[in-house]
Amino acid sequence: MLQYWTAILTEASIFAILALGIDMIWGWAGDFDLSAYAYFALGVYMTMVLTIGKAKSPVEYVLGWHLPYLLAIAVAVVVVIAFASIIGAIALRSLREVYFSITTFGAVWAIYYFVENYTPLFNGYNGVYGLFDPMGYGMSYAAYHYVFLAFCAVTLFGVYLLVQRLSRSPFGRMVRAVRDDEKAASVYGRNVFGTKYRTYLFGAALAGLAGGLFAAYIGAFSPLDWKPTEIFVLYAAILVGGRGNPKGVVLGSFIVYVGFVEMTRYIPSPAARPELGPALRQILIGVLIIVMLRFRPSGIIPERLGTDGTEGRRSWRYLFARSSAPPTSVLAWHEARPSMETVVPAEPRPEAGT
C-alpha cells in the first residue's frame, strides 16, 4: 500500500510539472495548446535513448548513448525546446484561438503516428525500455522508490518556485497583458509574437523536464503509454486548481491525479466488463470539468490579481471562504462597483461649447 502511494505521488508530482508548463502556455499566454503531450513524450523518449545504451537487434532506435541520467534530462529538454521552436513558430506566428489549437492538435497526431510507424526513431510501436534505477546505484527496490519520489517532489518544488517568481514578475504581467489584448499590447511596445513564443518555449521545456522524470518512473515507453488526448486530463487539473495560478495548478494536479485518476481505480468493475472502471474514470473527469466551469470557473485558487497590497488579498483565503466570491466573479464585483457619482463627482459644469 505504501508503495502504491509512493507511485501515485511520484506520478502526480511529475504531472504537476507538466501542468505548470501547459498553464504557462494556456493560462498566462492564452494559447490553448494541444501538442504539449508530444513535448512530454519526446522528453521521455529522448531521456531513454540517451541513457539506455546501444540498441540490440531487433530493437532499434536513434543515438543509444550512455549519458548520466541528469545530463540526459538536460539534453532532452534542449531537444524538446528546439522541436517546440519549430511548431511554435508555425502555430503562433499568425494563428490564434481555435486555429492555433487545431494546428497544434494536427502536429501532435502527426508526431504520434510518425513515432509509432517509423521504427528507426524510437522502435515504433514496441517502444523503448530499459531505464531502471537511474539514480539508485544498487539501492534496494523500495528505498529507491522513496528516493525517486523525493527527487520528483524537490524538482516540482523548485519548478514551482521558479514559475511562481516568473508569474509575479513584470514578465508574467506582460504575458497576461498580451493574452488579454494583443493589439493594445503592441500599441504599448510589446512584441506579441516574441512574448507568446518565449512563453511557449518555457512551457515546452517544463513538459520536456516532466518527460525526463517520467522516463525513469515508467522505465519503458511506447505509443501504448501515451495518447495526445490525455492532455485534457491536464487541462482538467488546471481548471480545477485555478488557471493562471501556479499554486492552484499544483493543487489541481494532485486533486485530479490522486483524487480522480487513481481513486477511481477502486471503483469495482464487474468481471465481465473490465473496461467499465477506466470508462467511468473518463466520465468522472468530464463531469468534474463541467461542475468546475459551472460553479467555480476560475478554479479553487484563482489567478492572482496584481494589487498595490492595500487590500491584502491572499488567494489562500478563497480556499476556505465559501461565501465570498473569487475576484474573477464579474457579477459579485458589479454590485460593489462605485456608481457614476463616485467616478465623476458633481461639480460646476464647465462652460458650454459652441
Place this chain on the structure above:
Amino acid sequence: MSGAPLLEIDAITKTFGGVVAVKDCSMTIREGTVVGLIGPNGAGKSSVIDLVSGFERPDSGSVRFNSVEVIGKRPDVISRMGLIRTFQTPREWRDLSVIDNVRVGKSELRRESLWRSLASARRLRHLEEGENEEISALMTKYRLDEVRNHRAVGLSGGQKRLLEFARIAAAKPRLTILDEPMGGVNPVLGERIGQAIRDLRTAGSTVVVVEHNLPFIERTCDEVVVMDLGTVIAQGPFDQLRDNKRVVDAYLGNDDE
C-alpha cells in the same frame, strides 16, 4: 506654438480590395501641438492612424516619425519610438487589475525580460515599488482610486476611457493619437477627457485627436486637419476652416444649416 515637424505623412495611398481608403494623403504634425483630425465617416481617418501606427502598410508614400521612416515597421517597434495610439473602443487588459494596466503602461521592456525576471526578481520589485507614488498619483488623478485593485473588465465605459488616459500618461509618449476618445461619453466626463488631453500636452506629448464632436475639437485643439474621400482637404486653425467651402461642403455643412 509650432515646433519642429514630429510626424510627416507624405502622399500615402491605401486600397482595400479595390476600395480606395486613403489617397495621396499628406499632412505634418508639429511637436507640442494638439491637432484635431476630422472628416465625415469613411473619410479615411482611422485608416491613416492604422497606417501611421503600423497596423496596416500603405501601397505607396512615406511616413516619418521624428525624422525616421516608419513604413514597414511593426506596431510595437513604432510604439517604442514614442508613438501611442488608442482605438475607437477602449482596449483595457481585462483580467489585469486597473493598477497593473497602468503599471504595464509605465514599465519598460527590458524590465520584462524573462531572464531578468528570474534572476533579479527582488531588484525589479524594489524598482516597481519605487514607482508606487507616481502610479497612485495617476490613479487619483483619473478617479480610479476606488477600483485600482479590481479587474479592469468590470469598469464602466467611462472608467475605461479614463484608464486609457492613465495608461498613456504613465507611458509618456512623444505622440499620442486618440481615435474618438469621446465615443459614448457624457458631457461631464467629456470635459474631464478634454482636460486629460491638455494634460498630455503639458507633460510633453503631441496629441492628434480624431473626433466628431466639433465643439470639443474647437475647445481642445490648436489646429484642425480635415479629411474627405481619403485625402486631406484642409489644415489650419478651426476658425479659418469655417469659411473654407470644401470643408463646409464635406462636413461642416451639416452643422451650419
